Amino acid sequence: MTQTSPPQVESRPTQKTVAEKSGFAVTTVSRALADDPLIARATREKIAKVAADLGYTPDRAAQRLRTGRTNVIALVLDPHGEILNFSGSMITGFADVIRDTRYHLTLTQYQMGEDPMAPIRHIVRNKLADGVVFARTEPQDVRVKYLIEAGFPFVTHGRTHLESHAWYDYDNAAFARLAVDRLVAKGRRHILIISPGHQYTFASHMKDGFRAAVAAHGIAGTIPEEFTIDSPSEIANARIKERLSGPDRPDAVICPGEIVAIATLAAINDLGLELGTDIDVIAKQTSSVFDLYRPRIDTVHENIEEAGRTMAQALLDEISGAAPETLQTLQQPKPGF
Amino acid sequence: MTQTSPPQVESRPTQKTVAEKSGFAVTTVSRALADDPLIARATREKIAKVAADLGYTPDRAAQRLRTGRTNVIALVLDPHGEILNFSGSMITGFADVIRDTRYHLTLTQYQMGEDPMAPIRHIVRNKLADGVVFARTEPQDVRVKYLIEAGFPFVTHGRTHLESHAWYDYDNAAFARLAVDRLVAKGRRHILIISPGHQYTFASHMKDGFRAAVAAHGIAGTIPEEFTIDSPSEIANARIKERLSGPDRPDAVICPGEIVAIATLAAINDLGLELGTDIDVIAKQTSSVFDLYRPRIDTVHENIEEAGRTMAQALLDEISGAAPETLQTLQQPKPGF
DNA sequence: TTACGTATTTATAACGTTACAAATGTCGGT
DNA sequence: ACCGACATTTGTAACGTTATAAATACGTAA
Numbered sequence: 001m002t003q004t005s006p007p008q009v010e011s012r013p014t015q016k017t018v019a020e021k022s023g024f025a026v027t028t029v030s031r032a033l034a035d036d037p038l039i040a041r042a043t044r045e046k047i048a049k050v051a052a053d054l055g056y057t058p059d060r061a062a063q064r065l066r067t068g069r070t071n072v073i074a075l076v077l078d079p080h081g082e083i084l085n086f087s088g089s090m091i092t093g094f095a096d097v098i099r100d101t102r103y104h105l106t107l108t109q110y111q112m113g114e115d116p117m118a119p120i121r122h123i124v125r126n127k128l129a130d131g132v133v134f135a136r137t138e139p140q141d142v143r144v145k146y147l148i149e150a151g152f153p154f155v156t157h158g159r160t161h162l163e164s165h166a167w168y169d170y171d172n173a174a175f176a177r178l179a180v181d182r183l184v185a186k187g188r189r190h191i192l193i194i195s196p197g198h199q200y201t202f203a204s205h206m207k208d209g210f211r212a213a214v215a216a217h218g219i220a221g222t223i224p225e226e227f228t229i230d231s232p233s234e235i236a237n238a239r240i241k242e243r244l245s246g247p248d249r250p251d252a253v254i255c256p257g258e259i260v261a262i263a264t265l266a267a268i269n270d271l272g273l274e275l276g277t278d279i280d281v282i283a284k285q286t287s288s289v290f291d292l293y294r295p296r297i298d299t300v301h302e303n304i305e306e307a308g309r310t311m312a313q314a315l316l317d318e319i320s321g322a323a324p325e326t327l328q329t330l331q332q333p334k335p336g337f
Numbered sequence: 338m339t340q341t342s343p344p345q346v347e348s349r350p351t352q353k354t355v356a357e358k359s360g361f362a363v364t365t366v367s368r369a370l371a372d373d374p375l376i377a378r379a380t381r382e383k384i385a386k387v388a389a390d391l392g393y394t395p396d397r398a399a400q401r402l403r404t405g406r407t408n409v410i411a412l413v414l415d416p417h418g419e420i421l422n423f424s425g426s427m428i429t430g431f432a433d434v435i436r437d438t439r440y441h442l443t444l445t446q447y448q449m450g451e452d453p454m455a456p457i458r459h460i461v462r463n464k465l466a467d468g469v470v471f472a473r474t475e476p477q478d479v480r481v482k483y484l485i486e487a488g489f490p491f492v493t494h495g496r497t498h499l500e501s502h503a504w505y506d507y508d509n510a511a512f513a514r515l516a517v518d519r520l521v522a523k524g525r526r527h528i529l530i531i532s533p534g535h536q537y538t539f540a541s542h543m544k545d546g547f548r549a550a551v552a553a554h555g556i557a558g559t560i561p562e563e564f565t566i567d568s569p570s571e572i573a574n575a576r577i578k579e580r581l582s583g584p585d586r587p588d589a590v591i592c593p594g595e596i597v598a599i600a601t602l603a604a605i606n607d608l609g610l611e612l613g614t615d616i617d618v619i620a621k622q623t624s625s626v627f628d629l630y631r632p633r634i635d636t637v638h639e640n641i642e643e644a645g646r647t648m649a650q651a652l653l654d655e656i657s658g659a660a661p662e663t664l665q666t667l668q669q670p671k672p673g674f
Numbered sequence: 675t676t677a678c679g680t681a682t683t684t685a686t687a688a689c690g691t692t693a694c695a696a697a698t699g700t701c702g703g704t
Numbered sequence: 705a706c707c708g709a710c711a712t713t714t715g716t717a718a719c720g721t722t723a724t725a726a727a728t729a730c731g732t733a734a
Binding site for chain 1: 394407444599600631632
Binding site for chain 1: 720
C-alpha cells in the first residue's frame with residue numbers, strides 16, 4: 001500500500017470496497033443493501049454498517065446503466081414569461097417532495113416560439129428521466145397524447161380532454177363563479193374577464209364558469225379577444241386601457257393572475273378611474289408579495305407550491321405503478337383575506 | 338427476423354447497432370463519432386451518416402460510468418424567499434446557454450434554516466455534476482472554501498473575499514452611489530438604505546458605496562439593522578413603517594430590490610406620505626413587470642437572465658480548463674427609464 | 675450414513691461506452 | 705521482394721451495478 005507519485009485520486013468506495021471490508025461477495029453486498037430478504041438479517045446488518053462506515057453511496061450512472069432506471073424527474077418549463085414566479089414556486093414544491101427520495105430533478109426550458117413537444121420527445125426517446133412534468137396544457141394536448149402513447153409516466157398542471165392521465169388543476173370555473181359572485185355582491189353589473197392564452201384548457205374552464213355565473217345573475221359579461229400570456233406588460237396595459245375606456249365600459253374586472261392585475265390597476269390609475277367607486281378588481285393571487293400592493297384589492301388564492309408538492313407525489317406514485325385515474329386533483333379556490 | 342411474442346421492446350440503437358450497420362468495429366464507431374482525426378475522414382463521414390439514419394444518441398449513463406464525467410451542471414437554489422423570480426430568471430439564463438451543449442441542468446434547493454453547504458458537499462462527494470452554481474455568497478463563504486479545496490469547478494453569483502474563483506457580481510457599490518446621486522439631485526438630504534441580509538457580500542459592497550456617496554455629498558445616511566432577506570413581506574412592511582415615522586424621518590429610501598420597494602411604497606401609502614413630495618424612492622429593478630407598478634418610481638436595472646447566461650458560460654469555460662481568474666464579471670448598473 | 679429440501683451465499687455475465695494496446699493494411703525505399 | 709514507417713482499424717478490458725443461474729452450507733428425515 002505505497003502512497004506514491006500519482007497524487008492519490010481519492011476514489012469513492014464501491015460495493016467492491018464494502019465487499020472486501022466485510023468479507024462478503026459483491027453480489028451479496030448488492031442484495032444486502034437492497035434489503036433483499038433472501039440475505040440473512042445478520043448479514044444485511046453487518047454489511048449496512050460497513051457501508052455506512054465507509055460512507056458508501058451507490059454510483060448512479062452504474063445503476064442507471066444496469067437497470068435502465070434513471071432516478072430522474074424531468075421538469076419541462078415554459079418559456080420565461082411574466083407569470084409571477086410560477087416556475088419558481090412549482091420547483092420549490094417539487095424540490096420539497098423529491099429531496100428525501102432517490103430521485104433527482106432535471107430541468108429543460110423550451111424557448112418562446114419553439115415546439116413544446118421537442119424537449120419531451122427528446123426525454124422519452126433518450127430515456128433521460130423516469131417521469132416528466134409540464135404545465136399549460138391544451139384540451140387536445142399533443143404532448144399528453146404522445147406520452148400516453150409511449151406509456152411514459154407524466155403529470156401535468158392543467159387538465160386536457162384526453163384519456164385519463166395524472167394531473168393537478170385549479171378549479172378555474174369555480175374561481176370565475178366566486179369572483180363574479182363577489183363583484184355582484186358589491187353591486188357590479190358589467191364584468192370584464194381577462195383571459196390570456198385562449199388555447200389553454202384553464203382558459204376555457206374559466207370562461208365557462210364566467211359565462212354561467214354572469215347568466216345566473218343576469219348581468220353583462222365581456223370576454224375580450226385573447227391577451228397573449230407572454231406579451232410584454234406594457235402591451236397588455238395598453239390593451240386593457242382600451243377596454244376600460246368608452247361609454248359602456250365595464251365596472252369590474254376579473255384577473256386570472258397578478259401580472260394581469262397589476263397591468264389592470266396601472267390602466268385604471270392611468271385612466272384616472274377610482275378603484276372601489278368607478279370600478280372594482282378581483283384577482284387570483286399566487287404570491288404573498290401581492291399583499292403589499294396598494295391599493296389593495298380582493299383576491300382568491302392559488303398555492304403553487306402546494307400544486308408542485310401534489311404533482312410530485314402523484315408522479316412518484318405513477319412511476320411506482322399507481323393508476324393515473326387515481327392521481328387527479330382538482331383544487332378548489334380559497335378566498336383571499 | 339421474426340417479430341414474435343414478446344411485445345418487441347423498442348430499444349434505442351447503440352454503437353453496436355451502428356457498428357453492425359456500417360461494417361466497422363464498435364471502437365471505430367466510438368472514435369469516429371468523437372471526430373477523432375485518427376479515423377479516416379471518409380470513415381468518419383460514413384459512420385456519422387449511419388448513426389444519423391438510425392437516430393443514434395449516446396447513452397449518458399454509459400458515458401458517465403466509463404469516463405467519470407457527468408455532463409451535468411448542478412444549480413443549487415436558495416430557499417424560496419420572496420426575491421421576485423430571481424431563481425426563475427437565472428434558470429432561464431442558464432437554460433439558454435446549456436440548451437445546445439451536451440450538458441444537462443439539475444437542481445437542488447436547500448430549505449430555510451438548512452445548511453447551505455449540505456447539497457454542495459453531497460454533489461461533490463458523489464460526483465453528481467461537473468460543475469456547480471449558487472448565489473448569495475458571504476465574504477468568507479464556506480462553500481467557496483470547500484470547492485476550491487476540492488478543486489471542483491463552480492461559479493457564484495456574488496463575490497467573496499477568498500482566493501480567486503469564477504464569479505459574477507453586480508456592482509452594488511456603484512448602484513448605491515448612483516442612487517444617492519440621483520436622490521441628492523432631487524434635493525434629498527437624509528437617505529435611508531434598506532439592506533436585507535447583512536451577512537451577504539453584496540450588502541457590504543452596497544453599504545460601502547452608500548457611506549462613501551453620502552459622505553461625499555455631506556448629507557445624512559441611515560443604515561438600519563438588518564432586514565432578513567427572507568422575512569415575510571408584512572413584517573418588512575411594518576419595520577419600514579417604523580423607520581419612516583418620527584420627526585427626523587428620512588426623505589428618501591434606496592431599495593435593493595423590488596420586493597423591498599413594494600414594501601416601502603406600501604409603508605409610504607399606509608403612512609399617508611406623498612411620494613415625490615414628502616419622500617422619494619429609488620429601487621433596483623430586475624423584472625419588467627415592475628414598470629406597471631403605480632406610482633412609478635426611479636429604478637436602476639439589473640438583468641438576472643444575462644447574469645445567468647454569463648455565469649453558465651463561465652462555468653463551461655472553467656470545466657474546459659480556463660483559469661478562474663479570467664472568469665470574473667463585475668456588472669455595472671444601467672440606469673432605468 | 676445418505677439424501678434432500680431449505681437457507682444463504684456466490685460466480686458470471688451484461689448494460690453501453692471509451693482507454694489502451696495490439697493488429698492490420700499501405701506505401702516508398704532499397 | 706523485403707523492410708520499416710505510417711495510417712487506419714480492431715480486440716480486450718474496465719467503469720459499478722444488478723439479474724440470473726449456480727453453488728455451498730445446514731439441518732433433518734430416512
